[in-house]
Amino acid sequence: MIGKLTGTLDNKNPPEVIIDCHGVGYEVLVPMSTFYNLPEIGAKVTLLTHFVVREDAQILYGFANTAEREAFRQLIKISGVGPRTALSVLSGMSVTELSQAITLQEAGRLIKVPGIGKKTAERLLLELKGKLGPDIGVVASVASDAQADILQALLALGYSDREAAAALKALPQDVGVSDGIKLALKSLAK
Numbered sequence: 001m002i003g004k005l006t007g008t009l010d011n012k013n014p015p016e017v018i019i020d021c022h023g024v025g026y027e028v029l030v031p032m033s034t035f036y037n038l039p040e041i042g043a044k045v046t047l048l049t050h051f052v053v054r055e056d057a058q059i060l061y062g063f064a065n066t067a068e069r070e071a072f073r074q075l076i077k078i079s080g081v082g083p084r085t086a087l088s089v090l091s092g093m094s095v096t097e098l099s100q101a102i103t104l105q106e107a108g109r110l111i112k113v114p115g116i117g118k119k120t121a122e123r124l125l126l127e128l129k130g131k132l133g134p135d136i137g138v139v140a141s142v143a144s145d146a147q148a149d150i151l152q153a154l155l156a157l158g159y160s161d162r163e164a165a166a167a168l169k170a171l172p173q174d175v176g177v178s179d180g181i182k183l184a185l186k187s188l189a190k
Contacts, residue, residue: 002026002060006046009039015087017062019045028062029083031072031090037064052083061087067095071132078127080120088115089124095132100161102128104152147171150180154188163188 005028007021014035018025028047030038039045047062048069061083063069068090075086089098092113101109102125110121147168154164167184175183 002049002051004046004048005060005062006044009041009043009045012038012041015091017045017047019047019062026060028060029087030062030064031068031087032092033090033094034062034064034068050083059083071095071098074128074132075124078123080123085115085120089113092116096161099132101125102132104148104155105129106152146175146177146180149177150175150184153177153181154184157185159188 005019005021005026007019007026009017010020010025011018012035014032015029017028017030017035017038019028028049030047034047047064048066049063050061050069050072052059052061061072063072072083072086072090075081075089076083089110093101093109097109100106105125107118107121107125110116110124111118116124150171151164151168154167155161159167164184167187170187171180171183
């Protein structure tokens, strides 16, 4: 299996890039998060890859980091989610956003991704729970249901992931939901 490519970036045409590795040009499909972080054409580039062999094609998918590749691999393990859909999910949201949506069981965030309907979003949330959310992203510090509810309330009020996570860290561990929300809003108002 091809696990990594290092070479010269020869062409960029979303979502495909061509990487020249000593005279051999590899076509690699990448999520938009990786695409936007690629250097200019002619520069050296390294991508972690996942090689998919089908009856009618052999396709390389490339990722800027291990977290993206692992999220892709978790997504394609789900029945009904192929590599193209997984690539679409990773193009529509970062790994941190995906893990947060899974941890908080927010199907609405997944439905916003093109190609993901309500049933697919619910299947993703169900099958990825505990596999992707806890160890990747901002929400890793959520220790209890009360803290998850507080975090969800802050996000619903329009605070960013970073602001909500910072406010959550400042709260006592055993705080209730309503008191926690009040304390968090006071700390965010400063």
